[in-house]
Amino acid sequence: MIGLLSASAPEVAPQLVGWQLRSTIGGARVAVEIEEVEAYTADDPASHSATGRSLRNASMFGPAGTAYVYLSYGIHWCLNVVTGPTGDGQAVLLRGARVVEGRRTVVERRGRADHLTDGPGKLCQALGITGHQDGIDLTASSELRLIRQPSRPVVATPRIGISKATDRPWRWLVDRSVTSGPA
């Protein structure tokens, strides 16, 4: 799995769609299937690593499989999976997922029963992810771990929520037309 994650973010990102992310944070078990991702590279103006290493993005320069968790807009935690060579500053942002286990816990954490994990901030809240998980190894940690699954058909689109390099088609989501409609 590490070998696979060592490829560049735009190569790894589409393959991550369909994988599971399991959390035991706070003693509750929650599992989701990744449905939407975005790739960010070091020479990417929209990437946090573009301006060099800093206190906030330090873990983005760690080895492949490292979790890079940051606070967005002062409110929302967002989870990235570091890819590429150590020190390169590449990562895949997890934007959306489908709850496959621990739905009760997720509803409790989110305070609502709809739109549980359809955004990076919501995804982290659902799994209980905060800055505490920044820098952990997603291939070995017991509280937050990636589980490899067969990749699913994806479609590529431009990234959203950013103001630079918006022309790069580095967002991937499950191709609903191939998987015969929403679950």
Next chain:
DNA sequence: GAGCCGATATTCT
């Protein structure tokens, strides 16, 4: 369903 807008913290200018 789409579009506007305020809330809020850390970083960088």
Next chain:
DNA sequence: GAATATCGGCTCC
């Protein structure tokens, strides 16, 4: 002091 890889609540279709 401005910008930001967002969200939820509100409006108006």
